[in-house]
Amino acid sequence: MNGPALRAVIADDQALVRTGFGMILAADGIEVTAEAADGAEAVDAVRRTRPDVVLMDVRMPRMDGIEATRRILGGPDGRDGLGGPDGPAGPRVIILTTYDLDHYVYAALTAGASGFLLKDVTPEHLVAAVRLVRSGDALLAPTITRRLIERFAQRQEAPRPGLHRDLSALTPRELEVLRLLATGLSNAELADRLFLSPTTVKTHVGRILSKLGLRDRVQAVVLAYESGLISPGGPSGGG
Known part of the structure; x- marks a missing residue:
């Protein structure tokens, strides 16, 4: 090794x-x-x-x-x-x-x-x-992440303050990537949906994590739900 x-x-x-x-x-x-x-x-x-x-x-x-x-x-x-x-x-x-x-x-x-x-x-x-x-x-695979977060995020009586970040730091494209990421799309699926290369998508995800001070994709998904960017059981964010 x-x-x-x-x-x-x-x-x-x-x-x-x-x-x-x-x-x-x-x-x-x-x-x-x-x-x-x-x-x-x-x-x-x-x-x-x-x-x-x-x-x-x-x-x-x-x-x-x-x-x-x-x-x-x-x-x-x-x-x-x-x-x-x-x-x-x-x-x-x-x-x-x-x-x-x-x-x-x-x-x-x-x-x-x-x-x-x-x-x-x-x-x-x-x-x-x-x-x-x-x-x-x-x-977590993106689809499992979404299933887990959707089931339990809706049980929270109020947003949990620990993961809140100022989403205004994100560009419109980064917000779009975060919204789609939270619906359970993989990087490859994000690339197809946004007509971007997988490398560009990976760069966007990395910048989102860096700007929001998040450790990984899981925390990004949690944040998207708890900030209200996307609602449990809501639309997939595509279109």
């Missing part, structure tokens, strides 16, 4: 899950720097070992995965976290859950997690997911 080894922390209250996932990652050359049985231990493990990725069980005793994610990443906007190899924003967090539409997952995504995995994930998918989020991509 080129470059430094990818480093991960595994946080789950089931020892068998930690051991199994650890063996899978180690077999692919990913270094497991620490294991944690609850959220408090996870925060401490990240502070001590500065991993690239954290596999975080959403439901754990003493401190759950949502609160641990907030503390590691510094809250909903991902600032003032514990930091790590990627800089002050800290490591990427992947939420582990038993149900693909667990409402805790939505809360974790708004806290800054980069995606989620079901605990019955295949070894190949687990390794691919860890490497994917380490590269800076969001783990």
Whole structure:
């Protein structure tokens, strides 16, 4: 492998899950720097070992995965976290859950997690997911992101202030890209819809994340819904 080894922390209250996932990652050359049985231990493990990725069980005793994610990443906007190899924003967090539409997952995504995995994930998918989020991509497929956000965003009684940004910083084209991105379109689909090259779309998405101070595509989708740019169950934004 080129470059430094990818480093991960595994946080789950089931020892068998930690051991199994650890063996899978180690077999692919990913270094497991620490294991944690609850959220408090996870925060401490990240502070001590500065991993690239954290596999975080959403439901754990003493401190759950949502609160641990907030503390590691510094809250909903991902600032003032514990930091790590990627800089002050800290490591990427992947939420582990038993149900693909667990409402805790939505809360974790708004806290800054980069995606989620079901605990019955295949070894190949687990390794691919860890490497994917380490590269800076969001783990969720756009269609799954939309299904998750639509189901739970409409349950919020009021907008959550943590992810609010001034959308006036975006150009009209960037607003259009953000609106379409939030409807579940991939970069390739965005390119087709907007008659742009995939490279240009990727540049637009990167600028949107930079201007709004967001970590990844998942947070951009959450922001689009919570800012009212697009409504759950509303029109797809095309046309």
